[in-house]
Amino acid sequence: MNAAALHISGLSVSYRDLTALREVDLAIPEGQITALIGPSGCGKSSFLHALNRLTDLVPGCRVSGSIRLADGTEVTDPQTDVLALRRRVGIVFQRPNPFPQSIRRNFEIPLKEHGWAKSDIPDRIETVLREVGLWKEISDRLHQNASTLSGGQQQRLCLARALALEPEVILFDEPCSALDPLASGVVEDLILSLREKVTVVIVTHHLAQARRIADHAAVFWTRDGAGTLVEQGPAERVFSSPQDPDAILYLNGARG
């Protein structure tokens, strides 16, 4: 197995009095696709958002435990530069969320923020738009507002925008659930194409999708009123012979 891109131990997330996630230990292998699966409300999204401190945006949210990047950076350390961390650990959300500005500005704003030279930006935009297969479709209308694109195109734009910052890890929060089946397939293929280039952590409700793309799988379940990790391992093993009784029922489609 590859080295771990993210080393998580004893991670708990709570919102005021409510514990959303309790004591999760998980190693996310580098360059592979790790799928987080489980029913709604079992802490998958809280877990994902803790990985690049988006939990900071939620008032009253407390994160404890440890998340270490490959180079030893401690994500949960208050001293850690959050903005630099989020460049290294990017995210694509459930609903496409391009900025309501031109397609070009969608890239220029984050690239400038993270110190790219102005003269390098056009090449960078072309490279990532080619990577997500959008270049041919939209290269002649980069000046247009990004909200004029279709839902699937917008989601690919958001992926390209995250990729532009050369992250080590990309988090996907149910990236296909707001898309039609065709666009969903395109995005799924793109995620597969990222394998070996970046580390992917994806939350999905779509078991068939997880089965198709994941190298590694982690099943979350609610125990004693809080979400926790109940099963994890190579995807093939988790899907073919799960050990946890709840995971067995869930993966067979009998529960959840």
Next chain:
Amino acid sequence: MITHPIRRSPSKGLDLAIALAGAFAALLSFFLFGWLVWDLVRLGLPKLSWSFFSGEVEDAGRGGGIAPILVSTLGILACCLGLAIPLGTGCAIWLSEFVRRGSAWARLVASGVDLLAGVPSIVFGLFGMVFFAQTLGLGFSILSGGLTLACMILPLLVRTTLTALESLPADLRPAAAGLGLSKTTTTFRLLLPAALPGIVIGITLGVGRALSETAALLFTSGYSTRMPESFSDSGRALSVHIYDLALNVANGSAMASSSALVLLALILLVNSAAVALSEHWLRRRSSAS
């Protein structure tokens, strides 16, 4: 087949009555506005000419033009907006982006601003006279008047800007945070541009209120009808001019109507410019630019 007994058919008569009442109310509102404009045009238009716009005030306003009045009005407006826009936008940004919603500080500032909105303009006038004219030593001047008006329209600007910022799509901020954008970049490159149409509407309303204000200016920018030479000169605003002509000058009502017509045109101009501007932005947002 299951049949349900008919209890009572929906009343078509009531629908008709409501529609008729609505139409009557709409017509009456329009009629009142039309009457007002017609009266101003009938009384004021005959005196309107190029020399009315370019001439000095003569014979206490019965003759001549309103050139110094227009200059003073624009000067007061410039001072007012110059202070109110940065202060109002800054306060709204702070309330919406930098303090936690519902925190003690946010509630204190927000309720202070709302309280300010309910203060009658004559009270602002008295405050302006004591604070700007006397304490700060600015005297009866365009600057005093403009700053007083700025205090008056500040709550309006804060409220509209705050509403514009708070009604932005909820996923904009997480999107920015997920890309590691700083708060400054998020606010100035993303949120403010997106909220601009709402902010402009707030400024337009503020301009409308500032232009039509009399009471707050009486004791701050003064009555002088001379052409002002600087912001520290006293100058008479258009609304004060109308007030004075109508109330204190015998046979001044014709000139008052002409001035009122100019004021109305000015406000309409500002409003339509703002509408055109926000429509232009909306078009650019929804299609190619």
